[in-house]
Amino acid sequence: MIEILFFFFAALAIGAAINVLVQKHVLYGALSLILMLTAVSALFILLRADFLAVIQVIVYAGAIMVLFVFVIMLLNLPVDEDGPDRLRWLKFLGIPLGLFFLFLVVATLSNVEGGAAAQARITGDAEAIGRSLFTDYLLPFEITSLLILIALMGAVVFAKKDL
Amino acid sequence: MIPLNWYLILGAVLFLIGVLGFFLKRNIIALLLFVEIMLNAVNLTFVAFSSRHGEISGQVFVFFVLVVAAAEAAVGLALVIAMFRNRESLNVDRSNLLRW
Numbered sequence: 001m002i003e004i005l006f007f008f009f010a011a012l013a014i015g016a017a018i019n020v021l022v023q024k025h026v027l028y029g030a031l032s033l034i035l036m037l038t039a040v041s042a043l044f045i046l047l048r049a050d051f052l053a054v055i056q057v058i059v060y061a062g063a064i065m066v067l068f069v070f071v072i073m074l075l076n077l078p079v080d081e082d083g084p085d086r087l088r089w090l091k092f093l094g095i096p097l098g099l100f101f102l103f104l105v106v107a108t109l110s111n112v113e114g115g116a117a118a119q120a121r122i123t124g125d126a127e128a129i130g131r132s133l134f135t136d137y138l139l140p141f142e143i144t145s146l147l148i149l150i151a152l153m154g155a156v157v158f159a160k161k162d163l
Numbered sequence: 164m165i166p167l168n169w170y171l172i173l174g175a176v177l178f179l180i181g182v183l184g185f186f187l188k189r190n191i192i193a194l195l196l197f198v199e200i201m202l203n204a205v206n207l208t209f210v211a212f213s214s215r216h217g218e219i220s221g222q223v224f225v226f227f228v229l230v231v232a233a234a235e236a237a238v239g240l241a242l243v244i245a246m247f248r249n250r251e252s253l254n255v256d257r258s259n260l261l262r263w
Contacts, residue, residue, distance in 0.1 A: 002164075002165060003165060006165050006169065010169075010173050013173070013177060014173070014176055014177065014180070017177055017180040017181070017200055018180060020180075020184065020193075020196060020197070020200065021180060021183065021184045021187070021188075026190050026192045026193045026196070029193060029196055030192075030196060033196050033199060033200065036177075036200065036203070037199075037203065040203050040206070040207055043170075043173075043207060043210075044207075044210055046165070047170070047210050047211060047213075047214040048214060049210045049213070049214065049222050049225075051222070052206075052210060052222055052225055052226070055226070055229060056206075056229075059229055059233060060199075060203075060229070060232070063233065064199070064232065064233055064236045067236055067237070067240055068192065068195070068196065068236065068240065071192070071240045071243060071244065072192060074244075075243075075244070075247050075253070077253065090186065090187065091187060094183065094186055094187065095183070098179060098182070098183045101179065102175070102176065102179050105172075105175040105179070106172050106175065106176075109168055109171045109172050109175055110168050110172065111168075112167065112168055112171060121214070121217060122213075122214070122217045122218070122219060124210075124213070124214075124219060124222045128219050128222075129219060129222055129223060129226065132219045132220065132223050133223055133226065136220070136223075137220075137223050137227075140227060144227060144230050147230065147231070147234055148230065148233075148234060150234075151233075151234035151235075151237050151238050152237070154237075154238045154241065155237045155238050155240075155241040156241075157241075158238065158241035158242050158244070158245050159241040159244050159245065
């Protein structure tokens with residue numbers, strides 16, 4: 001049963017990611033990416049990382065992708081603004097090389113042992129993550145707040161009228 | 164119980180789609196979208212290992228990756244707005260002022 005769920009959401013994630021690749025207009029790509037993020041969040045639930053699944057939907061699909069869609073609609077993009085594509089030959093070289101790389105990676109990863117499985121399965125709820133975050137990872141957590149502050153100021157400065 | 168390899172392969176495939184799109188697309192917003200795909204593939208791998216080894220640290224790392232992704236999206240989109248205001252185009256090939 002759980003394998004069926006895994007294959008369903010894995011196929012959904014890969015299909016949505018490929019759809020981002022083939023869409024002409026970037027807005028449809030962004031909407032398809034929201035689908036992929038939701039599928040990955042379902043996979044997090046299968047891995048018993050409940051808190052991250054919720055955060056994935058709230059922060060990624062809720063906040064970051066809304067920001068993307070907002071900017072795309074704000075800019076009022078021309079439908080296709082390609083012009084002469086300097087890199088057209090890249091597709092004929094890049095896609096076979098990418099598939100070859102994919103073959104190498106899959107062939108390697110299917111033989112991974114992954115070490116001994118844990119005895120007790122953990123549940124990544126808010127309590128466990130918060131406990132680890134505020135004891136072992138307290139300093140990175142505080143530095144993260146500094147990063148957010150810098151990003152906030154940077155975004156305001158870059159978006160100013162007279163740059 | 165799903166083997167660890169399946170999650171690793173799924174993460175690799177998603178990461179590969181992200182890399183492929185990053186090199187094939189010319190629209191800078193699309194490039195940012197593919198960066199998000201790559202970050203998600205890495206997050207999936209982190210959570211898979213965390214679940215396998217019974218170690219919560221992997222999930223804490225995903226938390227940090229999420230924060231970096233949010234900061235990157237905010238600054239990146241501000242840059243996109245500034246670029247569009249100055250050049251009326253989002254094609255990265257046209258931003259070649261520093262090309263030799």
